[in-house]
Amino acid sequence: QVQLVQSGAEVKKPGASVKVSCKASGYTFTNYGISWVRQAPGQGLEWMGWISAYNGNTNYAQKVQGRVTLTTDTSTSTAYMELRSLRSDDTAVYYCARVVGSNYRWFDPWGQGTLVTVSS
Amino acid sequence: DIQMTQSPSSLSASVGDRVTITCRASQSISNYLNWYQQKPGKAPKLLIYAASSLQTGVPSRFSGSGSGTDFSLTISSLQPEDFATYYCQQSYSSPHTFGQGTKVEIK
Numbered sequence: 363q364v365q366l367v368q369s370g371a372e373v374k375k376p377g378a379s380v381k382v383s384c385k386a387s388g389y390t391f392t393n394y395g396i397s398w399v400r401q402a403p404g405q406g407l408e409w410m411g412w413i414s415a416y417n418g419n420t421n422y423a424q425k426v427q428g429r430v431t432l433t434t435d436t437s438t439s440t441a442y443m444e445l446r447s448l449r450s451d452d453t454a455v456y457y458c459a460r461v462v463g464s465n466y467r468w469f470d471p472w473g474q475g476t477l478v479t480v481s482s
Numbered sequence: 483d484i485q486m487t488q489s490p491s492s493l494s495a496s497v498g499d500r501v502t503i504t505c506r507a508s509q510s511i512s513n514y515l516n517w518y519q520q521k522p523g524k525a526p527k528l529l530i531y532a533a534s535s536l537q538t539g540v541p542s543r544f545s546g547s548g549s550g551t552d553f554s555l556t557i558s559s560l561q562p563e564d565f566a567t568y569y570c571q572q573s574y575s576s577p578h579t580f581g582q583g584t585k586v587e588i589k
Contacts, residue, residue, distance in 0.1 A: 397578070406569065406580055406582045406583045407518075407520075407569055407571075407580040407583075409571075409578045412576070412578075421576050424577070457525055457526070459526075462531075463531070466513075466514060466531065466532045466573060467514075467573040468528055468532075468571075468573065469516070469528060469571075470528040470531075470537065471525075471527075471528075472526055472527070473525065475525050
């Protein structure tokens, strides 16, 4: 079955960087994009960006642009999200999701989430 | 950016009730609208895409409607497993923004 499995929880200090992985299985990785969404504690969902697993094209939310880099490794069907210059308000659960559709787009399935805690 | 506003923010309902959640976009998004369900401590799950298409495996008591700026998600007969938070999302233009969520609680 189609599945996205993310790396484990991270604790980082302010100013540090974090890199979260998202390993895909059950489908042809390069046929779909991957989006990243985060959810601060008790809050809603915030779209961070998208990467094409086919050609590496990216699109980032303005709020994190300049601090976030999305990449893929097609040899291992894994997507990565790196966030730099971490602040306390980056504390959140980070999700990857497969992007389905070319005109209409929706997210399915989602990874299980990775908690990133930023604290001194 | 397109703003998505859901109402209500929360509601209390009983098993068997008909429940409707609305989502309004700040500009026309045609039918580029998705609905997700999220249970505590879990990842969101796709329910409806393109405003009214039911995702495979999702019970038929869930339905979506709307076009332009106004959309709704209806649960025809609320079941115990439906108590969760529901989010709408527009995929008309980047960033693919979400509504703030509607929490459906047990009355």
